[in-house]
Amino acid sequence: MAMKRQIPFALVFIFGIFMLFQYFVPHESSEWVYEFLLDWIYIIGILALALGIWSLFRVSVDKIKTKKPNWVYSYVTLMGLFIMTVFGFTAKTGDSWGLYPVFVITFMLALFMLIQVLAKPASRNLYGLFGGAFLLAAVLIAILDRTWGFYFMEAKGLQNSMFRIFFDDVMMPILSTMFALLAFFIASAAYRAFRARNLLASLLLIAALIVMLRFNPYLPYAAYVAKVSNWLMNVPNLAGQRAIVIGIGLGIVATALKVILGIERGYMGKG
């Protein structure tokens, strides 16, 4: 029981207190420990990504298996995940790609079969057979074709043209369009919420309106509006932010202290 509950809290306490006081010790040795421990949490964080990818994989396969609504799209997710990983670890050694496209296709087919094996246990043998065959073909191509290769210790895959195309023409357009949706959502949120229901809502509304009108040339006294909006940004906004920052600072310290001292234990499981 102690191994499951007590030791974790003891670890939180010891390392928390150490890091707290390390801040005040500039000496080399304390600095060394600080950097080393930050590396720890960095490395732990990266290695934990395996858990994340496994979760994504299992949830997607599960969707396909139980034919939940929109299960078909889970194939898209899984294929995207694996194709990007393969691109990232491969690069060409010479001038041409050789059999690389064939490899990518056979590898993806093998993966598809593997997913089918997991998702459809009834016809496991058939899919397993095909999957094994495709996998064998992919491995053979990977071994025999010398025009390209796998790289794990050098970041050559980042220069792989397919990796870049997937980044530039698949990932970035969707991500930046998601971001651009904000142009519309900020409009609809303003329409929906900026109603002069009470004093607080009116203050919010009026301040926002003034700032939004700051460069409208059709308005009389437009120069004045620009000045007022500037004042709003630099005086009330600054005052409010200062209060919030101080409050958050105390909140963070209080929460962190509660965690280190073991007063707040809700973040760690029981049993």
Added chain:
Amino acid sequence: MKVILGIVFLAVLLTCSVAFAQTDAMTPADSTAADTLSPPAPPTDVKAVDTPNDHGHSITVTWKLSTDDGGGAKSVSHYEIFRSASPTGPFDSVGTAVAGQTIFVNGGDKEKQSEDYFPDDSNFYYRVDAVTMNDSVRSSSEIAGPAHAYGQWYNTGRTPVLVAVLLFMILTIYFVSRARKGQELYVRPLGGIEAVDDAIGRATEMGRPILYVLGLGTAADVATIAAFTVLGRVAKRVAEYQTDIIVPTYDPIVMTVAQEVVQSAYLDAGRPDTYKEDSVFFVTQSQFAYVAAVNGIMLRELPATNVYMGKFYAESLLLAETGAVAGSIQISGTDEIAQIPFFIVACDYTLIGEELYAASAYLGREPVLLGSLKAQDWGKALVIILAIAGIVAANFGWTWFTHLFKVAN
């Protein structure tokens, strides 16, 4: 990081030097001296000492400006600093400082293998040359030293922080122990917190799940840790009401912790059998891909309530607007100041900044946790009192008082 620190440090030094230089520029140098080949006056009062409050491997050289700094025909363009292991030389140039500066930090790497290695605990001697536009027209100062570098065990510049942390720690422990003894504590109602119970009840009635979004923070962000504790309370009620909870996560460690939290909440509620492992899952570590997925969940699962707690950036409004379309009740709390306005506009209830850190105490209603709220209030009261005292002091010119609170790097 090192570069940034270096620049910040330089900037601080430069500010000092600018201040010095301006007082000095008031007394212009003798501009009648026509002979450009006569060397400028050397810098005087050269001192070399170990750089304070650092990890060692660095010596600070200071001097008084040459009288020819700041105008005249043989005006000093820069100072060149030389170092040697013995007072007789040979001296090697270690760097230059622009005219008007009176300080130079000669530091190096702490790694022995590095080319730029600067040894601790060995004596060095320094000399500063005043150099004119013509590089060969220069004059050297007296030799200063010996000085040796060593690392400090306490950074005096950070004393105000240490005092503040210790004070706050004592306050917290005091109020928590008082609460343990059973002292009743009043806390004012918070709208967002009281809505949580209703929202869970509503979800049960409608037979719809609750969506809990932990934001883009990692488990190293205290805001996310606070969000975990709120998640624990919410999950417990959810388990009691037999509703579903969906927790899509952005970071694998956050996912792991959240799984632990939800699982033990179900255990607490006496229903470990109804816990579904896939209710907490990982999506992706890309900001807007995560948003795309969560938005999809909102429109397909139609959760009765969306709770946003933790760190949020530009995606705050994307999430909250989609949630509003899906007709969910929305409760949010974040310490990202830039995003609070968007949550206030688009959500039904918003915990502003610090209120996020108070939320778990409110939901848990455990006296021990409420005790720490009292400590936070005392902290704020102290800040207010000191701010008022400080502004009075500042306006009467009692800088000694305000400087008690100054944190030096």
Added chain:
Amino acid sequence: MDFSTFLWTTFAVFVTLATFSFLYKDNPFYKFAEHLVVGVSAGYFVIILWYNGLVPNLFDRLKDGDWYLIWLNSSKPWYLIPAILGILMWTRFSKKYSWVSRWPMALYIGIATGVAIPLEMSNRVNKQLFATMTSIDWTNFFGHGHFNLLDTTSGLSQVIIFVGALSALIYFFFSKEHTGWFGGVANLGIWTLMIGFGASFGFTVMARISLFINRLQDIKAWGIEALDASPRANPNYGPGFLIVFWLFVAFVAGYIVYELVNYFRSRTVQS
């Protein structure tokens, strides 16, 4: 631009429009783009964290050791500790031993909270407190030069910032009822906060609309590329560009018409 690049940029425009279609409603195109980007970005981060995180922070530090000595003879063998801790996280794959993963988790949280306490106290509380202790500009109390109330550096503005910040801090008190004079000051605080929030909302609108303009520019560049691509102007270009362009336009237009027809049909049925 060669033809395959053009095909990929067409795909980029397709996913851009698919993502924008979310504004209308959830639909198969959005679902496709969403699932695709989840998979591809997850794969992308696997690669990035591998090359930029694991390789320099762990592998490079151990690489001068020998695997059959489990790298104990490398120059920095202590980096095996975080690696082991990270691998302990993987005990979550098993139900029986998943409690072991609490140890690295506890370390992670302990280190993070310990670092946070002094840092946040310094940056958010000490420095903000010091910043409030300003000397008020009494000579320019009503603004520099002439009477200018909107001057953000005037003494009056400084006083407003000070009072606003303190009253907003009072608003955040948890253990005192907001009644009487205390409630009055707290109200002043929440007014300051709301004005600040409104102003910063209004200020952000411009930046968000710029995002949409950027997306429009990308689509426009793609259109120009296709329409300019007459075979006579550039021998590298073939009619394929125009065919792809018009096929794509026809597809999008067709889908819009389809949705419109559906929309009006459903309306007539209802009434």
Added chain:
Amino acid sequence: MDIFEKMMKLDRRWIFLFLIIVCVVTYAIPFKVPILVEPEVRSIYNFIDSLPPGDIILVAIDYDPNNLAELHPMTYALVEHAWRKKLRVIFTALSQNGPGMAEQAILDISDSLKQDRTFNGVHFKGREIKNGIDYTFLGYKPYYALVILGMGQNFRLPFPTDYYGTPLDSIPMMRGVLNYDQVAGVIDLSGGSITDAWISYGQGRFNFPLALGLTGVMTAQYYPYLGSGQVFGIMGGLLGAAEYEELADNPGRAKDGMRIQLYAHMVIILFIIMGNVGYFAERRRQKREEKGR
């Protein structure tokens, strides 16, 4: 459902549709919108406009590609204006990716200078812009605070040669140009903290006229320096760039963008007003109904 209730409970997709149409139309049709010119931009324009031909200004291009959309239009409008006025320009780039930005801008503006153009009713003949005579590009050096201080002593201190490796002494326009004393003014176009260094180490120490071109989000926090007189002008974001283009009668990308911004903002404001009108009418009706009962 009466009209007021409809105004209040409009489906948000109508807002989206309206906003898309307005954005696309204003993007596609290049009509003119009046641009309100703020005094802090006008003072920059007037400063450049009032300098006699042959004077030297320093333009610091301290931004990265991710701020290009907002800051490039400023560079284009300002430098073209300066060159048309036959001023000479020293360029520096103190951010790491700055040199690429600066070179691109110099090439593009030089091309534009070859054409005959009319600005504000004054006809300007096209001319060749020559490196070393009309401009000098000093390039990038790390530790911007030190560079800014060093240039106050002598440009040759941080930059013994220009970006292309020519010694400063053999560049015709740099003859006799020692430090900021020979420069009429400095315009810093920046998307980050370099601005602070220009204010405190540059203007603070050497007291030259300094104007700023900033990204939109940064702008508000630099207005205090305008009040205290440390900077004589500020151009903020796309808006500031458009104002300069308006003053220089040289419409470019910023004015294009402002057309969309202005109308999109007006659409949003209109919808907010509509919602409030609906809300108040509705509330009034409810009150009346309560009375009637």
